[in-house]
Amino acid sequence: MNRAMHDTVGATGKVKQAIMVWDMPVRVFHWLLVICFIGAWLSSESERWAMIHYAFGYTACLLTLIRLVWGVIGTRYARFSQFLKSPKAVIRHFMAMLRGHPHHDVGHNPAGGLVMFALMLLILLIGLTGYLSVKEFLGNFVSEAHEAVASLVLGLVIIHIIAAIGMSVIERQNLVRSMVNGKKQGMPEQGIRYPQYLIGSFIFLGALYFFYLIMSGSLPSLTQ
Numbered sequence: 001m002n003r004a005m006h007d008t009v010g011a012t013g014k015v016k017q018a019i020m021v022w023d024m025p026v027r028v029f030h031w032l033l034v035i036c037f038i039g040a041w042l043s044s045e046s047e048r049w050a051m052i053h054y055a056f057g058y059t060a061c062l063l064t065l066i067r068l069v070w071g072v073i074g075t076r077y078a079r080f081s082q083f084l085k086s087p088k089a090v091i092r093h094f095m096a097m098l099r100g101h102p103h104h105d106v107g108h109n110p111a112g113g114l115v116m117f118a119l120m121l122l123i124l125l126i127g128l129t130g131y132l133s134v135k136e137f138l139g140n141f142v143s144e145a146h147e148a149v150a151s152l153v154l155g156l157v158i159i160h161i162i163a164a165i166g167m168s169v170i171e172r173q174n175l176v177r178s179m180v181n182g183k184k185q186g187m188p189e190q191g192i193r194y195p196q197y198l199i200g201s202f203i204f205l206g207a208l209y210f211f212y213l214i215m216s217g218s219l220p221s222l223t224q
């Protein structure tokens with residue numbers, strides 16, 4: 001079977017169609033994280049915006065903690081077991097890509113999955129160093145570390161955005177839109193059955209409430 005046919009006809013002979021891949025909690029996590037990350041950067045320069053900075057930063061961490069739990073109990077493609085692969089598998093994936101064979105499965109590819117997981121851990125590290133800066137623990141060193149990790153994540157995010165656009169061109173489907181509506185091209189049996197709208201809405205509202213709590217100074221142990 002040639003490649004063009006492989007793109008539209010699966011092993012079972014069925015034609016690919018739009019199927020649900022990213023559940024609501026993953027999408028809410030992603031786009032709120034984007035807002036928090038940008039917000040934290042924009043508010044990082046001035047003392048006047050300190051509470052807004054803490055609110056964006058801690059909300060990014062809360063979302064990430066929830067995502068880590070969801071990576072264990074979530075739907076099929078949200079699970080770490082689905083996309084955290086051995087170093088061998090990551091290298092095999094890279095070699096296949098270099099030979100011009102893009103990843104045909106839905107969900108994160110092994111290389112992308114690893115970067116996603118690293119990004120999540122680094123966001124928690126930004127939060128931890130931010131917390132220690134507020135507590136003036138180890139003085140300048142921790143503040144410098146906070147800024148350094150934030151810059152590292154910014155670098156990874158820029159690569160991540162370029163990769164998302166590049167992979168969209170290679171795979172001939174809009175992956176950014178997939179992160180919005182949850183849908184990708186695939187076989188009907190590959191789709192998830194329940195997009196978990198209710199849990200996604202709870203995470204959304206919980207994150208907004210938590211943002212408000214931090215910004216209004218209701219959790220002084222985190223901000224003073």
Ligand code: HEM
Nearest residue numbers: 026034037107108109112116119120157161164175176179
């Ligand atoms: C406007 C900018 C962004 C775009 C267009 C974008 C796009 C995407 C896309 C398309 C995916 C799915 C990748 C796949 O199909 O395998 C994804 C996943 C992800 N992105 Fe972004 N992204 C953006 C910004 C960010 C930022 C700022 C962060 C972190 C600070 C981030 C962290 C992540 C993480 C952690 C995942 C994995 C999602 C999960 O498994 O829950 N992204 N992004």
Ligand code: HEM
Nearest residue numbers: 037040044054057058060126127130131133134143147150
């Ligand atoms: C995504 C999350 C975050 C990002 C991207 C981020 C980014 C930054 C950056 C770039 C600076 C340096 C500003 C400058 O001096 O030019 C900064 C400073 C600071 N951030 Fe964050 N931050 C985040 C989360 C947090 C959190 C959760 C806290 C916890 C309270 C925090 C507390 C601070 C403090 C206290 C400073 C001032 C450090 C100092 O100069 O002494 N940040 N942040």
